[in-house]
Amino acid sequence: MHTELLNDLRNQNPIVFNISNFVTVQDVANGINAIGASPIMSQEIDEAPAMVQISSAVTINIGTLTTKQIAQAKVVGETANQYHKPVVLDPVAVGAVKYRLDAVKELMNDFKVDIIRGNAGEIAALADIDWQAKGIDAGTGNQDLDLIAKTCAQKHQCTVILSGVTDVISDGEHVVHVKNGTTLFQLHVGSGDMLSSVVAAFAAVNDNLFEAAQTACAVFATTGQIVAERLQEERPGTFSTELMDELHLITVDEINAKLEVESK
Amino acid sequence: MHTELLNDLRNQNPIVFNISNFVTVQDVANGINAIGASPIMSQEIDEAPAMVQISSAVTINIGTLTTKQIAQAKVVGETANQYHKPVVLDPVAVGAVKYRLDAVKELMNDFKVDIIRGNAGEIAALADIDWQAKGIDAGTGNQDLDLIAKTCAQKHQCTVILSGVTDVISDGEHVVHVKNGTTLFQLHVGSGDMLSSVVAAFAAVNDNLFEAAQTACAVFATTGQIVAERLQEERPGTFSTELMDELHLITVDEINAKLEVESK
Amino acid sequence: MHTELLNDLRNQNPIVFNISNFVTVQDVANGINAIGASPIMSQEIDEAPAMVQISSAVTINIGTLTTKQIAQAKVVGETANQYHKPVVLDPVAVGAVKYRLDAVKELMNDFKVDIIRGNAGEIAALADIDWQAKGIDAGTGNQDLDLIAKTCAQKHQCTVILSGVTDVISDGEHVVHVKNGTTLFQLHVGSGDMLSSVVAAFAAVNDNLFEAAQTACAVFATTGQIVAERLQEERPGTFSTELMDELHLITVDEINAKLEVESK
Numbered sequence: 001m002h003t004e005l006l007n008d009l010r011n012q013n014p015i016v017f018n019i020s021n022f023v024t025v026q027d028v029a030n031g032i033n034a035i036g037a038s039p040i041m042s043q044e045i046d047e048a049p050a051m052v053q054i055s056s057a058v059t060i061n062i063g064t065l066t067t068k069q070i071a072q073a074k075v076v077g078e079t080a081n082q083y084h085k086p087v088v089l090d091p092v093a094v095g096a097v098k099y100r101l102d103a104v105k106e107l108m109n110d111f112k113v114d115i116i117r118g119n120a121g122e123i124a125a126l127a128d129i130d131w132q133a134k135g136i137d138a139g140t141g142n143q144d145l146d147l148i149a150k151t152c153a154q155k156h157q158c159t160v161i162l163s164g165v166t167d168v169i170s171d172g173e174h175v176v177h178v179k180n181g182t183t184l185f186q187l188h189v190g191s192g193d194m195l196s197s198v199v200a201a202f203a204a205v206n207d208n209l210f211e212a213a214q215t216a217c218a219v220f221a222t223t224g225q226i227v228a229e230r231l232q233e234e235r236p237g238t239f240s241t242e243l244m245d246e247l248h249l250i251t252v253d254e255i256n257a258k259l260e261v262e263s264k
Numbered sequence: 265m266h267t268e269l270l271n272d273l274r275n276q277n278p279i280v281f282n283i284s285n286f287v288t289v290q291d292v293a294n295g296i297n298a299i300g301a302s303p304i305m306s307q308e309i310d311e312a313p314a315m316v317q318i319s320s321a322v323t324i325n326i327g328t329l330t331t332k333q334i335a336q337a338k339v340v341g342e343t344a345n346q347y348h349k350p351v352v353l354d355p356v357a358v359g360a361v362k363y364r365l366d367a368v369k370e371l372m373n374d375f376k377v378d379i380i381r382g383n384a385g386e387i388a389a390l391a392d393i394d395w396q397a398k399g400i401d402a403g404t405g406n407q408d409l410d411l412i413a414k415t416c417a418q419k420h421q422c423t424v425i426l427s428g429v430t431d432v433i434s435d436g437e438h439v440v441h442v443k444n445g446t447t448l449f450q451l452h453v454g455s456g457d458m459l460s461s462v463v464a465a466f467a468a469v470n471d472n473l474f475e476a477a478q479t480a481c482a483v484f485a486t487t488g489q490i491v492a493e494r495l496q497e498e499r500p501g502t503f504s505t506e507l508m509d510e511l512h513l514i515t516v517d518e519i520n521a522k523l524e525v526e527s528k
Numbered sequence: 529m530h531t532e533l534l535n536d537l538r539n540q541n542p543i544v545f546n547i548s549n550f551v552t553v554q555d556v557a558n559g560i561n562a563i564g565a566s567p568i569m570s571q572e573i574d575e576a577p578a579m580v581q582i583s584s585a586v587t588i589n590i591g592t593l594t595t596k597q598i599a600q601a602k603v604v605g606e607t608a609n610q611y612h613k614p615v616v617l618d619p620v621a622v623g624a625v626k627y628r629l630d631a632v633k634e635l636m637n638d639f640k641v642d643i644i645r646g647n648a649g650e651i652a653a654l655a656d657i658d659w660q661a662k663g664i665d666a667g668t669g670n671q672d673l674d675l676i677a678k679t680c681a682q683k684h685q686c687t688v689i690l691s692g693v694t695d696v697i698s699d700g701e702h703v704v705h706v707k708n709g710t711t712l713f714q715l716h717v718g719s720g721d722m723l724s725s726v727v728a729a730f731a732a733v734n735d736n737l738f739e740a741a742q743t744a745c746a747v748f749a750t751t752g753q754i755v756a757e758r759l760q761e762e763r764p765g766t767f768s769t770e771l772m773d774e775l776h777l778i779t780v781d782e783i784n785a786k787l788e789v790e791s792k
Binding site for chain 1: 302
Binding site: 285286287288289290291327328329330331357360361362363364398399400401451452453454497498499500501502504505 | 543548554558583770
């Protein structure tokens with residue numbers, strides 16, 4: 001696990017361009033900023049190519065997808081492919097809402113996604129594996145999470161992060177588990193979206209995207225765990241505030257001291 | 265007062281679908297999540313029916329209304345009526361901006377609203393009672409608040425929450441006062457919007473909507489009061505963070521110990 | 529420096545209307561509210577004239593500009609000119625994205641902007657001075673900041689705030705430095721946008737806009753500095769929460785005791 005990538009990220013301060021949902025966008029921007037990258041957001045298709053060109057990585061989050069945003073995402077994805085900028089996709093609620101699943105499938109025909117980050121319900125839907133997603137939540141199912149992540153990665157020929165109590169990361173061949181984390185992530189709505197954009201920030205500073213994805217999960221999950229362990233109770237508001245603090249303050253040594261990673 | 269509905273809400277974890285304004289949407293989502301329900305938001309008319317069908321209640325907040333959103337709200341309201349999902353309306357600034365009052369009146373012709381939650385200026389406007397609203401704030405007027413809430417409820421044949429220092433809840437016949445609360449609610453912009461969606465979460469787990477509305481106000485106002493009493497000064501930022509904590513931690517016993525309710 | 533304007537602002541509680549970007553809008557609304565003014569936001573061109581008429585000042589922030597928003601901004605700016613309401617412009621990323629620079633130039637042909645608030649990269653772009661802006665960040669350049677602010681103010685015949693480690697405020701003739709502040713402002717994405725709307729709140733209560741701009745910077749920078757000095761470490765999350773607290777609690781005497789201002 002190359003946790004020292006965190007120092008590269010902070011030294012390079014890469015610009016991460018985000019097609020964001022309006023629910024969690026403020027947290028996402030602040031999270032990117034706190035960890036040491038530079039966020040930029042846009043809703044306008046006419047500036048999409050310029051946005052991609054000034055950025056080092058792109059996140060497409062469909063949390064509040066509109067038809068207008070689908071058109072914007074198409075241009076962004078195609079331009080990112082053209083300029084070889086990594087594309088991270090966060091397929092919010094594709095397991096629960098057919099409109100979103102159809103839209104995402106269409107987008108993935110138009111351009112190549114390099115990393116997908118979602119919960120079990122979302123990744124299962126993109127792997128065509130049966131699962132009962134619940135709204136924006138993971139929901140429940142009987143399938144093996146490793147198999148879901150691996151199948152999704154193979155199907156779309158990309159790196160997949162199935163995040164949850166344990167983050168499962170696969171490139172279609174290998175599977176890595178990041179076992180750090182806290183239940184407080186589920187109590188704060190922006191956690192998953194923030195992780196997706198943190199993944200893009202790491203992808204901006206490392207060409208090995210499977211490695212970047214693992215490191216991003218390791219840094220984010222460990223930071224959250226450290227914050228949660230300091231709190232005496234489940235305090236989602238305080239957790240959110242102190243997560244922002246700690247994303248800025250955390251060091252590679254602190255992460256390494258906590259890290260629990262398994263290669264399967 | 266059926267404060268034990270809070271436990272039902274937490275056990276059932278209902279999905280609450282929100283047409284939100286982009287100012288307070290993050291707080292609303294986190295508030296719904298913290299108290300024990302599951303938020304989902306959308307801006308796209310094409311997924312509106314699906315969103316309603318996976319949800320147990322709907323909130324329509326017009327805080328940053330657009331013509332596109334009016335069209336979306338129409339489909340959402342009609343689908344909710346069809347599938348018997350309770351509809352909560354938050355008529356932000358209808359007392360100050362004619363465009364919004366007209367839009368809301370049109371929507372209320374198209375579908376049935378089950379609960380309206382607003383401040384004095386907004387409820388007075390929907391009751392056709394003279395009042396000087398001020399932007400998004402309640403403003404000032406000489407009319408009796410009980411009369412305003414009751415008239416509005418009669419006129420629209422629904423439950424009305426006129427929230428303020430004292431929350432006045434009416435079904436058109438009865439009036440209940442929840443006297444808990446804190447001035448800090450006015451210092452945090454998202455408070456009212458959060459309450460409206462918390463009302464929807466309670467409406468999702470109890471068919472008696474007048475009862476659900478009272479309980480939502482009781483839980484929300486008491487939680488805010490408990491947080492405010494712990495602070496030594498008026499700290500709107502800290503209040504907002506700790507309100508999120510307390511919405512998750514508060515118990516029925518703690519609420520009952522503080523509750524000040526009056527039936528008029 | 530007329531820091532006692534803060535008391536006027538709190539006594540008058542002016543409505544500030546904001547065309548906001550969806551990234552920082554919640555912070556902007558809460559910041560306006562916390563300091564003692566009343567925020568209102570809108571995305572709909574059809575209610576634009578009404579919004580301006582009920583407000584005492586207007587902020588146009590282009591942080592997530594769309595073609596639709598350009599049309600709305602045009603109506604808002606023209607109506608504000610007509611009704612003599614001060615207009616504050618926040619030209620987010622005009623130094624880095626040509627689409628935005630073109631849009632802003634077009635808007636400034638359509639109506640008069642009274643105060644521009646941006647970072648060095650943004651103000652340099654509007655002054656036609658060479659500078660390397662970086663996304664939403666100031667970037668780097670060799671030009672004198674006083675000259676940039678002064679040139680921009682002369683070119684657009686308005687007051688200019690070039691904010692940064694030192695805030696440089698110019699009316700095209702005079703230049704004032706507010707040397708207060710903290711590096712934590714850069715670590716919290718909403719800081720600049722909040723300042724722009726706080727500037728509008730002061731412009732709403734004082735006809736001398738150069739004076740209003742200076743006072744807004746003095747109050748905001750000093751408040752941030754006081755919060756930062758209390759923190760032992762660079763904690764962007766806690767800073768953001770306590771900045772909101774302090775914007776509400778800060779007194780004119782506390783500001784005067786800290787203030788470091790220079791007239792050049």
